[in-house]
Structure formats: structure tokens, C-alpha cells
Amino acid sequence: xxxVTQSPTHLIKTRGQQVTLRCSPKSGHDTVSWYQQALGQGxxxxxxxxxxxxxxxGNFPDRFSGxxxxxxxxxxxxxxxxxxDSALYLCASSLSGGLAGxxxxxxxxxxRLTVL
Amino acid sequence: xxxxxxxxxxxxxxEGRISILNxxxxxxxxxxxxxYKKYPAEGPTFLISISSIKDKNEDGRFTVFLNxxxxxxxxxxxxxxxxxxxxYFCAANALGGANSKLTFGKGITLSVRP
Numbered sequence: 576x577x578x579v580t581q582s583p584t585h586l587i588k589t590r591g592q593q594v595t596l597r598c599s600p601k602s603g604h605d606t607v608s609w610y611q612q613a614l615g616q617g618x619x620x621x622x623x624x625x626x627x628x629x630x631x632x633g634n635f636p637d638r639f640s641g642x643x644x645x646x647x648x649x650x651x652x653x654x655x656x657x658x659x660d661s662a663l664y665l666c667a668s669s670l671s672g673g674l675a676g677x678x679x680x681x682x683x684x685x686x687r688l689t690v691l
Numbered sequence: 692x693x694x695x696x697x698x699x700x701x702x703x704x705x706e707g708r709i710s711i712l713n714x715x716x717x718x719x720x721x722x723x724x725x726x727y728k729k730y731p732a733e734g735p736t737f738l739i740s741i742s743s744i745k746d747k748n749e750d751g752r753f754t755v756f757l758n759x760x761x762x763x764x765x766x767x768x769x770x771x772x773x774x775x776x777x778x779y780f781c782a783a784n785a786l787g788g789a790n791s792k793l794t795f796g797k798g799i800t801l802s803v804r805p
Contacts, residue, residue: 579734608793617695617697617780618795620794633792680793682735684732684734
């Protein structure tokens with residue numbers, strides 16, 4: 576049973592560029608959440624997708640956008656990259672409407688984004 | 692404004708002894724709490740969780756205690772093993788389940804000495 580997968584593993588971009596990160600959820604999961612983890616910090620919630628729509632959003636600017644596809648996989652897009660966007664981007668998947676204890680969020684290995 | 696606080700950045704314990712990792716929160720709306728473990732170059736791995744209707748949850752060597760009046764929870768690892776050396780994150784959410792937005796602390800680096 577494949578867990579959460581993310582691609583690419585590492586990425587280097589320059590300021591002002593745009594980036595797309597990808598996530599495939601754990602088999603059977605229908606909900607994808609994205610988090611940003613800066614160095615020395617805990618993960619910070621960006622947004623969550625369910626049924627191809629953004630269901631919740633954290634305190635991130637509109638430069639951060641996402642998409643969920645019919646197969647539940649998801650993309651995170653960041654426009655007009657800033658130096659401060661350098662971080663580990665984590666994707667987590669879960670099952671909405673599942674029994675208590677089955678809706679835990681499971682994380683992928685992350686994509687390390689460096690903005691120069 | 693840190694709603695989940697892990698005030699000790701690191702902890703070192705001897706193999707076989709107990710590890711106690713602490714976490715405080717400020718948001719009274721939080722009603723579900725989780726602990727994740729993270730190794731370098733890997734994503735966080737779910738360890739154990741507790742609902743606010745309980746004050747203790749146990750899973751093997753891991754036990755989480757919740758003190759709602761103090762807005763404090765702790766993770767106990769007994770006995771500690773060298774493979775437990777990792778960064779441990781405390782996380783919390785509201786709305787009665789683990790599915791909604793998680794708010795994380797900064798993490799505690801645990802080192803278990805052989």
C-alpha cells in the first residue's frame with residue numbers, strides 16, 4: 576500500500592518565478608492538505624482540498640493556490656516566488672467522513688524548495 | 692501568536708529510561724491533539740492522538756496525557772530506545788476530528804543515548 580508521495584524531492588528557483596509541486600494521497604484517502612515548514616519551525620497549514628475544492632485555508636497570500644484532481648491527487652502552485660518561500664512543503668492526506676481515528680493526516684516526505 | 696508551544700527545543704535521555712515531552716496550548720477551541728515524529732529527510736509520522744474527552748491514551752511504549760484545565764499535554768516514551776531519536780511535533784485541531792487544519796508546535800529534538 577503506497578503512502579503519500581510527493582514530487583519533486585528538491586527544487587531550486589529564482590525570485591519571481593512560479594513553481595508547481597505535486598502530491599499523490601495514500602490509497603483510499605480523499606482529502607489533501609498542504610503545509611509549509613520553514614527551518615526550525617513546525618509545519619504551517621496552507622490549505623486543504625476535498626472533492627476538488629478548497630475547503631479550508633490558512634494565513635497565506637493568494638500567490639499560493641492549489642488544485643485537486645478527480646483521482647484525489649493535488650498540486651500546489653506558488654507564483655512570484657520570494658526568498659521567504661524557501662521551505663519544506665509537506666502534503667498530508669486523510670479520509671473525510673471516516674470513523675474516528677481513521678481521519679488522521681498522513682504526511683509525505685516533502686519537497687524542499689530553495690528560492691535564490 | 693503561537694497557539695501550540697513546545698518550549699524545550701531539545702531533550703536527551705539514557706536508553707531504557709523514560710522520555711517526557713511537553714506541549715502547551717492557548718486556544719480553548721482545540722479538542723483533538725496529536726503527536727508526530729520526524730526523521731531528517733522524511734515527512735512527519737503519526738504517533739498517537741487524544742481527544743479532549745479523554746485524559747490519557749496509550750499505545751505500546753507511547754502514552755499521551757492531557758490536562759485540559761492547564762491546557763497541557765505530554766508524551767511519555769517508556770522505555771526509550773535509540774531509534775526514538777527524532778524531532779517530535781505536538782499538533783492540535785478543533786472541530787472534533789483529526790481531519791481539519793492542524794496547528795503545530797516548533798518541535799522537540801529527542802536524543803536517546805545508548
